[in-house]
Structures are given as C-alpha cells and as structure tokens.
Amino acid sequence: MNTITDQRHIMLRVDEKQLENPEFATLFFNYALPFKPGQFIMVWIPGIDEKPYTISFHSKDRFAITVEAKGIFSQKAIGLNKGDLVGIRGPFGNGFDIKSDGAVAVVAGGCGMAPLAVLVEQLSENTCFIHGAKSKDYLLYQDRFDIERQFCTDDGSFGRKGFVTDLLENEITLGRHFDMVYTCGPEIMMYNVFNICEKHHIPCQVSLERYMRCGFGVCGACVCGKQVVCKDGPVFKSSELRDIKDFNTKALLKSGKDVDLARYFSWRCK
Amino acid sequence: MTIQFLGKTLKNTMVLASGILGNSRDILERVHENGCGLVTMKSIGPEPRDGHKNPTVIDLGHGMINAVGLPSPGYLNMENEWNDLEKRDFPLVASIYGGSVREYQMVAEFVSSKKPDFIEINISCPNSEKHGMIFGVNPQSSHDVVSAVKKVINVPLIVKLTPQAPDIGEIARACEDAGADAICAINTVGPGMVIDIESRMPVLAFKKGGLSGPMIKPVAIRCVFDIYKAVDIPVIGLGGITTGEDAIEMIMAGASLVGIGSAVRYRGIDVFQKVADEMEAWLSDHHCSHEDIIGAAHKEK
Numbered sequence: 001m002n003t004i005t006d007q008r009h010i011m012l013r014v015d016e017k018q019l020e021n022p023e024f025a026t027l028f029f030n031y032a033l034p035f036k037p038g039q040f041i042m043v044w045i046p047g048i049d050e051k052p053y054t055i056s057f058h059s060k061d062r063f064a065i066t067v068e069a070k071g072i073f074s075q076k077a078i079g080l081n082k083g084d085l086v087g088i089r090g091p092f093g094n095g096f097d098i099k100s101d102g103a104v105a106v107v108a109g110g111c112g113m114a115p116l117a118v119l120v121e122q123l124s125e126n127t128c129f130i131h132g133a134k135s136k137d138y139l140l141y142q143d144r145f146d147i148e149r150q151f152c153t154d155d156g157s158f159g160r161k162g163f164v165t166d167l168l169e170n171e172i173t174l175g176r177h178f179d180m181v182y183t184c185g186p187e188i189m190m191y192n193v194f195n196i197c198e199k200h201h202i203p204c205q206v207s208l209e210r211y212m213r214c215g216f217g218v219c220g221a222c223v224c225g226k227q228v229v230c231k232d233g234p235v236f237k238s239s240e241l242r243d244i245k246d247f248n249t250k251a252l253l254k255s256g257k258d259v260d261l262a263r264y265f266s267w268r269c270k
Numbered sequence: 271m272t273i274q275f276l277g278k279t280l281k282n283t284m285v286l287a288s289g290i291l292g293n294s295r296d297i298l299e300r301v302h303e304n305g306c307g308l309v310t311m312k313s314i315g316p317e318p319r320d321g322h323k324n325p326t327v328i329d330l331g332h333g334m335i336n337a338v339g340l341p342s343p344g345y346l347n348m349e350n351e352w353n354d355l356e357k358r359d360f361p362l363v364a365s366i367y368g369g370s371v372r373e374y375q376m377v378a379e380f381v382s383s384k385k386p387d388f389i390e391i392n393i394s395c396p397n398s399e400k401h402g403m404i405f406g407v408n409p410q411s412s413h414d415v416v417s418a419v420k421k422v423i424n425v426p427l428i429v430k431l432t433p434q435a436p437d438i439g440e441i442a443r444a445c446e447d448a449g450a451d452a453i454c455a456i457n458t459v460g461p462g463m464v465i466d467i468e469s470r471m472p473v474l475a476f477k478k479g480g481l482s483g484p485m486i487k488p489v490a491i492r493c494v495f496d497i498y499k500a501v502d503i504p505v506i507g508l509g510g511i512t513t514g515e516d517a518i519e520m521i522m523a524g525a526s527l528v529g530i531g532s533a534v535r536y537r538g539i540d541v542f543q544k545v546a547d548e549m550e551a552w553l554s555d556h557h558c559s560h561e562d563i564i565g566a567a568h569k570e571k
Contacts, residue, residue, distance in 0.1 A: 009328075011466060044325055046471045213327050214327035218327065218535045221341075223293050252293060254341060258351065
C-alpha cells in the first residue's frame with residue numbers, strides 16, 4: 001500500500017459515522033495520518049468529486065473529518081456509511097503555529113469549529129474558548145473538551161444571543177490579556193475577529209477557505225491576493241492578512257473568474 | 271545580466287509555464303519577484319468554462335498527471351484582471367485557446383488589444399474534448415490557425431506545441447512559415463491514465479490527463495532538439511525542468527528560454543530564482559554564456 005500520503009490517494013474505508021445534527025456528520029478512519037492542526041486533506045469519493053477537508057479529530061491511529069451537507073459532494077459524504085471507500089491525499093498546507101503555553105483565545109463559528117477542535121486539545125487550560133453557531137443544534141462537539149466554552153447562537157437558543165465577536169470584545173474590555181487569537185468560521189466573522197485583534201494589538205491566526213484543485217500550490221485555483229491558500233495557508237497570520245487585499249472581498253470561481261464573496265459563497269454552497 | 275527576446279528585455283531566461291498559478295495579476299507578480307523573467311497567464315478561452323471536476327491534479331512522485339480542463343472566465347469576462355494587468359511592471363505572455371480557427375482569432379484579436387507582451391496560442395492541450403490539440407498534430411491545421419491569428423494581433427506570437435505530433439519539427443516549421451515568432455514546447459505528454467485498484471476507477475474525473483514533471487524531461491529535450499533543427503525562430507523549452515542542470519540541458523537542446531511548471535511543487539514558488547542561480551553558477555564554472563550554449567548539442571564533434 002502507498003504510504004506517501006500527499007501523492008496518490010490512500011484508499012480508506014469509513015470506520016464510523018457520527019451524526020452531529022441533521023446537516024453535519026463526522027466520518028472516522030483508522031489510519032495513522034501525520035498531521036498538524038489546521039492542515040487539510042483532499043477527500044475523494046470515487047465517481048463523485050474531490051474536496052478539501054480539515055481534520056477534526058486526530059489520534060495516533062485514527063482521524064476524522066466533519067462534513068457539512070451543502071452541495072452534491074457533501075450530501076454524498078454525509079450519506080457514507082461504515083465500510084464505504086474514500087480516497088485521501090495530504091495533509092497539505094501549513095497548519096496553525098501553536099502557542100501551547102501562552103494565554104490564547106480560540107474563536108469558532110459554525111463548522112469553523114472543525115480545525116480548531118484539534119488545536120484546542122493541544123492548548124493549555126488558560127484558553128478563552130468562544131464558540132458560536134446559528135442555533136443550539138449546530139454547536140459541534142458539545143461534550144468533547146476539558147476547557148470551558150463560552151457559547152453564543154444567532155437565535156439565542158443556547159448561550160448568549162449574538163456573535164462570537166461580541167464575546168471576544170467583551171473579554172478584552174474586561175481586561176483579559178491574549179498572546180494569540182485563533183479563528184475559523186465564516187470569512188466575514190474572521191475578518192471582524194482580525195479587526196478586533198488589530199485594534200487591540202493582538203496577533204491573530206485565521207484559516208481561509210477557497211476553491212481548490214491540486215492542494216499543493218501549482219494550479220492557482222485558490223489564490224487569494226499574492227497568497228496560495230492551499231500551500232502558503234490555509235492559516236494566515238496578522239502580518240500576512242494585512243497585505244491580502246482579497247481577504248473578505250474577493251474569491252475565484254471554478255472558472256477562475258474573480259467575484260465578490262457573497263457571490264462566491266452562494267456558488268460554493270450549491 | 272538581462273536577456274533580449276523578440277524585442278523585449280527579460281531579467282533572465284526563466285518562464286512560468288501556462289496553467290501553473292497564473293490566475294491573477296498578484297500571483298503573476300509574485301512569480302516574477304521570485305526570479306521568473308517571463309510569466310504566462312492561464313489559458314484564456316472563448317467562453318466561460320469551469321474545467322473538470324476533481325480530482326484534476328495528482329502528484330505521482332516522479333511527476334504529475336492533470337486534467338484541469340482549461341477553466342477560463344472567457345475572454346470577455348476578465349475586465350478586473352485586464353485592468354490590474356495594465357499597471358504591471360513585468361513582461362507577460364497571454365495564453366489563449368479555441369475550438370476553431372475563428373475562435374482562436376476572436377480571442378487573439380481581443381487579447382492583443384489588452385497589450386500583453388506576447389500572445390501564446392495553445393494548440394496542444396490534451397484535456398478537453400474539443401479544444402487545442404487537434405491543431406497541433408497536423409502541419410496544415412497548425413499553419414491555418416497560426417496565420418489566422420497572426421493577421422489579427424500586433425504583439426509577437428508564440429505557438430505552444432504538443433509532443434503527440436508525429437513529427438514535431440514539421441509542425442514547428444509549418445508554424446514558422448505561417449508567421450510564428452517563437453515556439454514553446456512541450457505541453458504535457460500523453461494523455462495517460464492512473465487507475466485506483468481499490469475502487470477500480472480512473473483517478474482523474476476526466477479519466478485521462480497530461481503528464482508533466484521530471485518523468486517527461488527526456489521527451490521534452492528530444493522535442494526541443496528536433497524543433498531547433500527544423501526552424502530559425504527561438505524556442506522556449508519546457509517539460510520537467512527542475513534544476514539548473516536541467517535548464518542547461520534544455521538550452522543545449524536548442525531552447526533560448528526555459529519554462530518551469532511542475533517544479534513549483536517540488537521546490538517551491540522560488541524555484542525560478544533557484545534554477546536561475548544554479549544556471550549562472552554552472553555557466554560561470556564553465557566560462558561560458560547563455561548564448562554560447564544555445565543548441566550546443568547540435569554541433570558535430
């Protein structure tokens with residue numbers, strides 16, 4: 001069997017599926033994948049398509065991805081069952097720069113929780129962990145962590161009614177000090193988190209998403225400003241984000257056409 | 271040290287192959303800053319086109335196989351990019367493709383008005399049902415498309431050839447006779463196929479795809495050797511070039527400039543500067559210049 005994981009696909013069978021809510025499923029595979037939080041793999045469902053997914057659970061001999069059913073591929077992916085075959089390539093990308101001893105904040109929005117879940121498990125207890133989603137059912141992994149979480153929902157069905165950015169601002173205003181803020185979620189949310197960090201001079205790491213093909217920095221499908229998201233990212237630091245003029249403004253469609261983010265995400269969610 | 275190529279000054283002999291990065295002005299500029307003398311945009315087509323589903327690009331270790339499938343916004347839908355590129359301070363090749371002589375002409379005429387430094391016509395892509403390659407395997411078709419495009423543009427014309435041509439020298443000569451200013455060779459080799467034995471399916475969504483990277487270098491060297499022998503116009507040689515020594519070998523086969531694509535995967539985006547520096551070091555060790563060795567392998571000893 002092929003053991004160089006970032007070249008041809010390694011073919012794996014789904015070992016277990018956990019339904020998180022009606023639209024999210026976590027698929028587990030028994031495989032010792034070399035991996036750093038924030039990196040991603042390309043997941044191939046033969047005959048369907050191949051898409052990038054971050055690793056949402058990782059141990060010595062097991063890993064998982066969490067899929068939100070949005071389009072044709074992801075609908076198919078959450079319908080997979082134990083024993084079904086998928087191909088994976090990777091991991092690709094840089095991953096988070098982990099500050100395991102400092103005072104950090106982790107800000108997760110919706111399924112942006114997935115890459116942050118494996119990060120949180122490597123951080124100290126001195127972590128401010130903020131998690132928001134549209135409603136209670138969409139707050140992923142509710143019983144998973146030792147670190148206490150602050151919750152918010154758009155509809156107020158769990159935790160505070162409001163946005164993660166409100167909770168982050170609140171912590172900072174109360175005088176809490178952070179050496180680093182990690183965030184993943186909708187791009188507008190990450191942009192707002194980045195701006196709060198800039199205002200308070202806190203370094204920040206953001207995980208960006210763009211349509212991808214190769215996964216290793218040659219095809220150019222995922223370029224964002226001067227950065228190649230699959231290779232230079234997907235995690236970008238404040239110093240880089242300041243220069244990415246496409247951050248929260250522009251993305252490329254599959255054809256390579258550049259469009260505003262609203263149009264990009266309405267296409268991506270089809 | 272600078273290089274003169276078809277009346278333009280380039281900072282070195284390195285060229286970014288079409289289809290690699292090349293999706294926006296920003297990334298083209300970054301490639302230029304990383305030691306690439308001449309950058310090529312992703313091929314521009316007559317209509318908006320998404321390309322194929324994934325998997326489209328797979329690394330096989332000794333090279334890659336791809337069938338991206340010529341995605342393009344379509345030549346009429348690139349206003350932002352053209353506006354961005356107008357302000358560039360680096361030399362640029364606009365690569366184009368079409369499904370008929372008329373389409374090539376239509377795209378070429380429009381693109382020429384956007385003032386790239388060169389236009390490259392891709393008559394060699396294996397990854398689409400109806401675009402490109404058919405023109406590159408027949409001398410008469412090559413002649414027809416080149417002379418038609420040449421009539422409607424006012425920048426130098428580069429023709430990108432496929433190694434699938436039975437006699438690539440003959441195709442190059444037909445292009446030269448039709449007015450081509452330079453030849454670029456080679457496009458990907460194949461098409462090839464990779465089958466996953468567990469799912470019993472071809473891995474690429476398009477099933478077959480073009481090969482690139484180190485495994486195709488000997489084919490590329492032979493093609494450039496044949497083209498150099500057949501024509502007087504300059505040749506951009508590419509196919510598997512990864513190191514300075516590879517580039518020297520390509521120049522000795524007959525290339526004036528050397529293209530790089532897949533090596534971005536193997537050595538990073540600064541591969542252009544690395545290869546340029548390695549070439550310089552070799553040339554200085556051997557007390558010769560780039561011009562001295564163009565086509566050096568053709569001299570009978």
